Amino acid sequence: MFAIQSLEKKSKELKKQIVWAEIKEKEEAISNEEENYRKESNNLNIRVDKVNEIKRKLEPFNKKIAENREKIKELTEKYNPINAKKKDIEYNLKDIQKKFINYKSENQKMKITMNQLLNQKTEFEEKINDEKKKIENINSNERGKQEIEIEKLNNTINNLKQKTSEINDDLTNNNKEISQVTMEQEKYEEEFESLNNEIDLINSSINKLKSQKKNRVRAFHDNYPEILKTIDEYDRAGKWKEGKPIGPFGMYITIKNNYKRWSKIIETVLKNFVSSMGVFSHSDRKLMQSILTKYKCSAPVYVCKKTRIDFSVGEPEEKYLTVLRAIECSSYVVVQQLVVNARIEQILLIENRRDADIVMSTGPNNGFPVNVTACYTIEGFQVGSKGGYATISVNLYNGTPKLLTDVDEVIKENQAKINNLVVIQRQKNEDIQNCKNSKSNLLSQKQNMKHQLENIQREINYSQSRIMQIQEEMEEKTPEDISAIEKKLSSVNNQIDILEKQNSELQEQINMIKTEEEKSKNEINEIDHLVNMYKEKIETLKNEISNDYARNMRSLNDSLKYYSSEMESQYQSNQVLEKKIEEMKLSLEEDRELALKYCERVEVEKSKSELENDLRAIQQQQQIHKNFDLQTVNLTMEEYKKLKNDYKKANIEIKLKESVQIRITRWHNFRTFISMRAKNIFSELLSRRGYKGNIEFNHSDRQLILKVQIEDQALVNASGNESYEKDPKSLSGGEKSFSTICLLLSLWETMGCPIRGLDEFDVFMDAVNRRISMKMLIESARDTAQNQYIMITPQDMSNIQEFGLDSIKIIRMEDPERRNTNV
Known part of the structure; x- marks a missing residue:
């Protein structure tokens, strides 16, 4: 009876321990999950720091690209008004050329009209002379004096017109000389500025040489x-x-x-x-x-x-x-x-x-x-x-x-160059001053000639007015017919004078048009020079974006994409784990409340499964004590041995399953690392040709998917265009062969094949792809000297000598002998 009571007491104690053992196991499970959450949070922080670090590294490049684009924008803004100004000048030049053609046409018409008027003048003069012979006895003395005076006045007018023509010619030459001197002055000023720039460059070189003298490594x-x-x-x-x-x-x-x-x-x-x-x-x-x-x-x-x-x-x-x-x-x-x-x-x-x-x-x-x-x-x-x-x-x-250790001689040479340039610069300055003085003298001469033309014109007007006065006096004493002829002659002379004056003005306008045309052409040449300079600067900035910065940004962008993906995955995993911990805590609180209702908390030293086994053992003992006989004992012992063997087998099976699961997890991790390495090697090999690509491994469906972008992603981002991704089936022969070589090299490297062979791999490649592919294969072979590479190709392999033949053996097969089909 006492044994049964003792077993009953033990059974109650074990039940209490089982209840709190379950609580303890849940508490330990939550603690393990929280520790795992802390580790995963640390991993997340590491990835966040890595992403921020890459972004900081990208900031200078993005900033420099933005600066270059801003400079390109500024240069374009400067270039557009200049180009618009050029179009305006070209439009004005066309107008000037049209005016020049019209003036030439008017000049030709004036010459024809002048010839007609001169013919009429000769005809009228002959008629007047004939009439004069008839009435030569009428007022011969007085009329002769008037005719002599008219003749003198006409001679004076002709001389003055001749002098006007000479002065106009001198004025035209003066304008040409002023234009020539102005061009020479501008040329000397440009040369003077060029000498200034050259002196600044040499001074900068001297400063660099002095710095190099103190520390030679700064030269590089x-x-x-x-x-x-x-x-x-x-x-x-x-x-x-x-x-x-x-x-x-x-x-x-x-x-x-x-x-x-x-x-x-x-x-x-x-x-x-x-x-x-x-x-x-x-x-x-x-x-x-x-x-x-x-x-x-x-x-x-x-x-x-x-x-x-x-x-x-x-x-x-x-x-x-x-x-x-x-x-x-x-x-x-x-x-x-x-x-x-x-x-x-x-x-x-x-x-x-x-x-x-x-x-x-x-x-x-x-x-x-x-x-x-x-x-x-x-x-x-x-x-x-x-x-x-x-x-x-x-x-x-x-x-x-950079390769001369003694730079003092170079500094002396540069100083001597500066001294020579300063001497030349002084001479250019003197030339500029001479041009200014010459231009001033020529402008003064031009002003004097204009004053002379005004004085001569006043004298011509006075002489013409006097001739008209004398002719009016003669007309009063001249028969009607001679007077009519002389009126016609006077009208012709007036028309000739007006036409000569118009011709002189027209000639001056033609000269001005020529000067404007030459000036417009010079302005267009200057604008073309500025436009070419802006275009060169813009092209230089674009090359910096597409070459230098794109090359440095490529690896950083790849790293940023990788770590950003890892960070997002880690963040989602942490969210799931945090939610799981919250659910476990809620479940634990509910179980703890139920356990406290059952009994106060007791210390637990064994696991729940061990306590349950002990409880089952006590319950079996209780049953034995209740129904005790020999046959029951024997059966119980046999059942105990059987259960004990089953328990050992179950433990072994559990351990085997755990071992298999650990191995499967390790294999999954190993397979992931192999896939990542193949992706990185494939991307790096494609970048040597300016391509970009990726390998996607679908392990569940046992598929391998290739993606190739034929443009450099960094270059595309810099220029603002969208990338163009091709399906491997739509690649050209050369692109497909090059991508295949990159895929094989990446897979070989990850699988560790000791013998690697390719047959006719470059048949569909162009010269550029063939050279890059061959260089990659040779470099890969040299980096993995423990492996053997066998390449079979119908192409001429003489061009691989530039990569070195220290580890390459070329075996050329003899050309096949073909039967003569003409026999």
């Missing part, structure tokens, strides 16, 4: 001292995986004393490399690129090899001077990069163009000499190149010298 970029300091800090922190980077390359290069006269040519050849940096792994390259971007430096970064390469077999004969032989370099790594990328060991330096032409035709089949790719002369000509034998003028490097 103003922020290079801070960049090198950051590199040293990273080196002390051990962030460089393959060793400290090397650079800038120009710090290790100097021009030998005997060849300093070649400095401009050498700096022209190496201008894209002297500011470059070298690293020894692709991961270090990304870190180095981030440092350069931080300090707004666009210098290229090359992945270098630490092993020495013997390139002496690729050099020309010793008698030729090459760029490599004209410089000294303290780093073999830098030399190897210049040899691989700039071919400095195969570029000849020859004094004059004639010798260069001779040397560049002494090779096999009158071609280049062995191991020679190009040749430069000291005058700035490139004789021959990969494209053929043409001789072209080179745009020489005119900036501050």
Whole structure:
């Protein structure tokens, strides 16, 4: 009886513990979920910080693009009024030309009318002479005096008109001289301003040279001292995986004393490399690129090899001077990069163009000499190149010298240039002053000539008035018929005078029209010069947007898109988890209230399942005590053993399921990482051609979807156009083949295939896609030296020599023998 009571008491205690064990398990579950929520919140904060950091990095580029667009807008606003002014001037010029044609036509009509009037005058004079002979005895003495006076007055008028014509000619020449002097003055003023600008540029170059003298590394970029300091800090922190980077390359290069006269040519050849940096792994390259971007430096970064390469077999004969032989370099790594990328060991330096032409035709089949790719002369000509034998003028490097350690001589040369320019500037100033004085004298002469013309015209008017007075007196004593003829003659003379005056005025208007036409043409030329200057500035700003900033923004935009997507996904996950915790807390409060109604809280040391097992055991003991017999005991023991075995099997099965679930989760994570890596590699390979694309993996449907954009997303955002996304089936042959190569390389890299092969992969590619694809395949093969690449193609592989043949073996099959079908 006592045993049954004891079991009953234990059973009640276990029931109480089971109730609070369930409460405890829920409390622990909520605590675990809250801890998980805190971790996920931290992950969300990390992604938010990363997104904000990328946005901060994008701000300078977006700001610069906005500034460039604002500048383009300002230039366009300046350009439009100028262009409108040009149209107005052109419209006025057409009107002037029409007037000129009309004046010419009127001048021609005046000449015809003048000839007719002169003929009439001759006819009337002959008639008057005939009549005069008949009445020569009438008032002969008095009339003779009047005719003599008229003749003198006519001679005076003719002389004055001749003098007027001469003065008009002088006035026309004076206007031309004034226009010429004005043009010369404007020309000298432009040259004076150009000299000022050139002096400012040289002074700026001198200041840069002085700064370079204090710290030579600033010659390659103003922020290079801070960049090198950051590199040293990273080196002390051990962030460089393959060793400290090397650079800038120009710090290790100097021009030998005997060849300093070649400095401009050498700096022209190496201008894209002297500011470059070298690293020894692709991961270090990304870190180095981030440092350069931080300090707004666009210098290229090359992945270098630490092993020495013997390139002496690729050099020309010793008698030729090459760029490599004209410089000294303290780093073999830098030399190897210049040899691989700039071919400095195969570029000849020859004094004059004639010798260069001779040397560049002494090779096999009158071609280049062995191991020679190009040749430069000291005058700035490139004789021959990969494209053929043409001789072209080179745009020489005119900036501050970067490869000369002693810049004092260059500073002296620049100072001497400034002194010479100042002397020339003074002479130009004197020329401008002379032009002003000449112009003033010519204007004074013009004013004097106008006064002379006014005085002469007054004398002509007086003489004509006197002739008319005498003729009136003669008419009173002259027979009626002679008087009528003389009236007609006088009318003709008046018409001739009026016509001559009109002709003189018309000629002056023609001269003015010519001057206006010349002035309008000069204004149009000046406006064309300004328009071209604005267009060049606008094109430069657009190139900055489409090239420099787009290249830097591409990776940041990709990162921003990735982390924004991760942040949104994390935020949604946190919302679901927070809602789940709230629901669990509400359920816990309800269960706790029910538990308190059942009993006060008791301490629980076992789990609910263990307590339930203990309770079942006690209940079984109670049943045994109630119905105790031997057969029941035996059956109970057998059932106990069976249940115990079932319990062990169930525990093993639960552990196996948990292990399988963990493995499946890990496999899902591994599959996700592989997909992300393939996406990133595919996007990076497409960007080398200026494309943009993505791979979408649908693991549930076992599908792989390609998306390719044929335009650079950063360039499109900068220019304001929408991107154009193509379906892979609608791509051209070259685009499809290039996209396929990028897909295969990304999948190979993620799957780790030891042997990789392609057959006729470049059949449908153009030259640009073929070159980029071949370069990607070779770089991938070099980066994964443990793998073997086999490429089969019907194309000529001679162009891959520019990528180096150190790790490439080309096997060319013999051409197939075909039967002669004509037999």
